[in-house]
Amino acid sequence: xxxxxxxxxxxxxxxxxxxxxxxxxxxxxxxxxxxxxxxxxxxxxxxxxxxxxxxxxxxxxxxxxxxxxxxxxxxxxxxxxxxxxxxxxxxxxxxxxxxxxxxxxxxxxxxxxxxxxxxxxxxxxxxxxxxxxxxxxxxxxxxxxxxxxxxxxxxxxxxxxxxxxxxxxxxxxxxxxxxxxxxxxxxxxxxxxxxxxxxxxxxxxxxxxxxxxxxxxxxxxxxxxxxxxxxxxxxxxxxxxxxxxxxxxxxxxxxxxxxxxxxxxxxxxxxxxxxxxxxxxxxxxxxxxxxxxxxxxxxxxxxxxxxxxxxxxxxxxxxxxxxxxxxxxxxxxxxxxxxxxxxxxxxxx
Ligand code: FCA
Numbered sequence: 001x002x003x004x005x006x007x008x009x010x011x012x013x014x015x016x017x018x019x020x021x022x023x024x025x026x027x028x029x030x031x032x033x034x035x036x037x038x039x040x041x042x043x044x045x046x047x048x049x050x051x052x053x054x055x056x057x058x059x060x061x062x063x064x065x066x067x068x069x070x071x072x073x074x075x076x077x078x079x080x081x082x083x084x085x086x087x088x089x090x091x092x093x094x095x096x097x098x099x100x101x102x103x104x105x106x107x108x109x110x111x112x113x114x115x116x117x118x119x120x121x122x123x124x125x126x127x128x129x130x131x132x133x134x135x136x137x138x139x140x141x142x143x144x145x146x147x148x149x150x151x152x153x154x155x156x157x158x159x160x161x162x163x164x165x166x167x168x169x170x171x172x173x174x175x176x177x178x179x180x181x182x183x184x185x186x187x188x189x190x191x192x193x194x195x196x197x198x199x200x201x202x203x204x205x206x207x208x209x210x211x212x213x214x215x216x217x218x219x220x221x222x223x224x225x226x227x228x229x230x231x232x233x234x235x236x237x238x239x240x241x242x243x244x245x246x247x248x249x250x251x252x253x254x255x256x257x258x259x260x261x262x263x264x265x266x267x268x269x270x271x272x273x274x275x276x277x278x279x280x281x282x283x284x285x286x287x288x289x290x291x292x293x294x295x296x297x298x299x300x301x302x303x304x305x306x307x308x309x310x311x312x313x314x315x316x317x318x319x320x321x322x323x324x325x326x327x328x329x330x331x332x333x334x335x336x337x338x339x340x341x342x343x344x345x346x347x348x349x
Contacts, residue, residue, distance in 0.1 A: 048078035050312050051098040051106030051128075052305075053091060055135070056223070057084030059252065060280045061301065062109065064347065065133070068305030069107070076313050081106075088115050095122050104316040105129030107308045113138040113190060116145050129315050131322065133308050135192055144191065151308050151326040155192045158297050158330045159199020159247070162274045165332060166200070166245040167207035169272045169294060173243075181241040182214040183234060185227045185248035185257050193222065193249035196276060200247035219253060227256025235264050244292075246273035251280035251296055258284075258292045268292050278333050279347070285335045297330035298341060304328065 052069050054062040066082050073080035081098060085091040091110060098106055105128050110119060116137025123130040136152055137145040170180060184201055187193040201214055217234040219226035227248060244266060246257045254275035261271050271292040275281055278298025284291060311322035333341045342348040 047102075048313060048316050049081065049098075049101065049103040050078055050309060050316070051081045051083060051094065051103050051108075052309065053083045053085040053094055053106060053108040053110075055086060055109050055111035057086070059223075060282070061250070061277045061299075064279050064301035065109075065305035068302045069309040072306045072309035072313065076310060078309075078313050080309065085111060087111050088118075091115060091119060092122060095119070095126060095128065099126035099128060103128060105131070105312045107131045107133050107312055109134040110137065116148065120145065120148055129312060131308055131312055131315075133304055135190060138191065146324065149311075149322050149324055151304060151311070151322075151328070152192060153299055154327040154329055155195035156199040156202075158276060158299075159196035159201075160203040161199075161297055161330065161332070162196070162247050162276065163200035163203025164207065165274050165295060166247060166272060167204055167209065169274075170243070170245060173272075175243045177208075177210060177213070179240075179242035180213065180245065181238065181243075182209065182245045182247070183231060183257055183261075184214060184216045185219055185230060185246070185253040186216045187219045187222045187226075187249050187253070190222065190249070196249050197247060204245070217257070219248075219256075222249065222252065224252045224256040224259070227253045228260045229256075231257040231260035232263070235260060242270065244271040246271060246292070248273075249276065251275035251277045254293060254296075255281065255284065261292055266292060268294075274332075276330065278330070278338070278341075282338065282342075285333075285338050290335055295332050295334040298333045298338075298345070299330045300328045300345070302346060 052066060054065065056062055069080055081103065083094045085094050088111065108119065110132065113135050117140055120130060120137065131149045133151050136150050137148050139145045182204055184197045186197050204214065205211055215234055215238065217230040219230045244261060246254050248254045248257060254273040258273050268290045272294045273292050274294055275296035276299065278296040279301060281293055281296045284293045314320040315322055331341065
């Protein structure tokens with residue numbers, strides 16, 4: 001090996017050198033040079049470590065976000081720390097651990113948007129870069145925290161899509177306005193959820209649906225049991241309705257409603273539900289018989305998982321600050337189209 005170096009180094013020491021440099025000296029400078037270069041490289045590029053905190057790790061949507069963030073970590077070369085942060089205490093503890101473990105930033109879908117000011121302050125103190133995903137932080141003034149970098153969905157627009165799809169489906173089936181009603185599973189304490197359901201209600205009313213036939217069923221928790229309970233209460237109050245159109249903040253909300261309706265004898269021929277996410281309804285679409293869960297607005301888990309991770313990585317590594325507010329769209333999938341669309345989007349083989 002030394003012989004190889006010797007051969008390479010020969011031209012660097014031209015004949016005009018008054019004193020021949022000993023082999024030992026050459027070797028010393030070579031080794032010292034390499035060591036310095038190594039040190040320099042090390043100082044310029046510390047290992048990047050990024051946290052990814054989600055509020056509901058059991059929901060397929062968040063699992064898919066993580067999957068895509070993992071892909072980014074592998075492809076771009078950083079360490080991803082995935083943390084299920086289901087309440088405020090867990091979020092604050094996770095930030096401490098990330099800071100102690102040498103992370104430089106984190107992405108978060110917070111369990112409560114009102115924790116925003118506390119999370120932002122803690123991130124600042126710990127010198128961690130911060131990017132919120134899905135659910136935008138709310139400040140002490142009740143307004144979105146526009147200075148915290150965020151990537152979310154165009155919630156109002158996607159909700160309008162849901163409403164328009166429901167209005168069209170109702171017409172196609174020839175259901176009369178007199179015996180059809182809307183069941184909107186609401187979760188108004190979360191802004192993105194409210195924008196979605198209000199968007200759907202707005203599109204239904206724009207399509208001519210009577211306002212007094214639109215009923216809101218508020219969920220206490222944003223999961224299937226929360227929606228199931230809320231809709232059961234509504235169905236007890238409205239026994240005369242023959243056909244139901246269902247919307248909600250996500251697939252879980254609509255799935256809970258569909259299960260509650262089934263308990264009262266409503267099936268695919270008497271109720272239509274359209275969800276949002278497109279990731280939590282795959283098992284439903286794969287059932288041998290169609291259920292009332294007609295379709296879902298598929299969101300881009302890849303943008304929410306991979307792209308947010310990439311934004312954070314470039315911010316840490318190259319100082320490229322991401323856009324303050326990015327919004328993504330959705331596309332309709334149904335029992336008939338989901339296989340093809342999921343394949344196109346790289347979600348399924
Ligand atoms: C919220 C919902 C998720 C998903 C995401 C984009 O966080 O809880 O189900 O719809 O927005």
